[in-house]
Amino acid sequence: MVISTTTLIVTMAASPVCSSSPDKYRSQFLSHDEYIELRNSEDKHLHDELASIRCSINNVKRELKADIKELRDNVTTQNQRLGRLEDQTQRLEDQTQRLEDQTQRLEDQTQRLEAEVRQSQAYMRNKGLKNPTLPIRPVVVYRPGHGILEPEPLRFPRNADDFYSLRDPQTDRHRSMLAYLAVFYDVQLRSAGHLPEEESNSDDSDDDEIVLEHPDLVVEKLEDILGLNEDKIIKFKERALQTASRAPSKPIKRSQISWPEAGPIPGPRRQKLELRVTSGQEAYFYDPERPKSVSSEGLTNAHVGWGTRSTPSSQRARLQWSPKVARVSEPPNLEPERPKSASKSTEAESIDTDNDTHVFTNSPER
Known part of the structure; x- marks a missing residue:
């Protein structure tokens, strides 16, 4: 900014200047040089x-x-990051969509397999059906987008008699049931070649009318779908009629039972109680100081129980009382045992062996 220096014209006040104070107003005016110097200093300051x-x-x-450049760089970086995030988001969306498609396919396959299993179970159950009064198991169908569908219970035949009565539907209920089953199980008579040529080529004929005009063909197709076997049902009815036509046999009384003449009436065989010495009770019948005989060695694992009579009564052993049993049952003597001479012990053992009769040993026949 350039400030031009001009001559300042100072007009004096209109009031007259008093001669008594000339120095009072002289300080209010600047000379031209002073004014220029003042303006130059002010210009320099400005x-x-x-x-x-x-x-x-x-x-x-x-x-x-710098800030704008940094901001632009940041915005560019953020835009790049947003672009990468958008790409990642798009990839995630694509992967999610693929997973959803795979999950949907797995669900469809699972439902299809479940439908096939249930169809097989119902088919095998109905195939083995013989009694016409037993209920028929409904066969499910699978349709993409709708899943597993079951027929309405009120529009499904209760048993085989109700099903085969659809060959000649006489009531509105049977006609409605036949048309419903044909639509539900997608029974196509035209494509199967069961209809005459003029009916299969006619476009004006309604499917319901075709079904009602040929109920026997529809029942035949439904029989294959449900797995019913009419021959088994017919044979079951024939056997039932034959069984009903027979006279019921009277129950046989016990007095009418004839036993063989030779010999008495066999009765229940009773087991005889046979006492045997167990290993825990061996001390009551044997003296521990006495050596065991050869005949008593086999009674180590003997026990008391029921047994059949294997030997004659004359050859079986007898339980005989021995005075040494009482001595065994008495409490042992606390006095120290005195050593016996060898001759006395041998003599006592020989006497015991000769005179005593052991338990369950065969006594010599006399």
């Missing part, structure tokens, strides 16, 4: 201020440019 302001503005501009 120039310095403007230069500092201009420098500050330039600094602010540079900072703003």
Whole structure:
């Protein structure tokens, strides 16, 4: 900014200047040189201020440019990140869609397999059906987008008699049931070649009318679908009629039972109680100081129980009382045992062996 220096024209006040105070107003006026010097100092001061302001503005501009550049770089980086995130999001959406499609296919396959299993179970159950009064198990169907469908219970035949009565539907219920089953199980008579040529080529004929006009063909197709076997049912009815036509046999009384003449009436064989010595009760019948005989060695694992009579009564052993049993049952003597001479012990053992009769040993026949 350039300030031009002009001559300042100072008009004096209209009031007259008093001669008594000439120095009072002389200080209010500047000379031309003083005015120029004052203006130059002020111009310099203004120039310095403007230069500092201009420098500050330039600094602010540079900072703003740097900030704007940094902001643009950040925005560009964020845009790139957003672009990558959008790509990742798109890939995730594609993967999610593929997973949903795979899950849907797995669900469809699972439902299809479940439908096939249930169809096989119902088919085998109905195939073995013989009694016409027993209920028929409904066969389910699978349709994509709808899943597993079951027929309505009120529009499904209760048993085989009700099903085969659809060959000649006489009531509105049977006609409605036949048409419903043909639609539910998708019975196609035209494509199967069961209809005459003029009926299969006619476009004006309604499917329901075709079903009602040929109920025997529809029942035959439904029989194959449900797994029914009419021959088994017919044979079952024939056997039932034959059984019903026979006279019921009277029950045989016990007095009418004839036994063989030779010999008495056989009765239940009773087991005889046979006492045998167990290993825990061996001390009551044997003296521990006495050596065991050969005949008593086999009674180590003997026990008391029921047994059949294997030997004659004359050859079986007898339980005989021995005085040494009482001595065994008595509490042992606390006095120390005195050593016996070898001759006395041998003599006593020989006497015991000769005179005593052991339990369950065969006594010599006399």
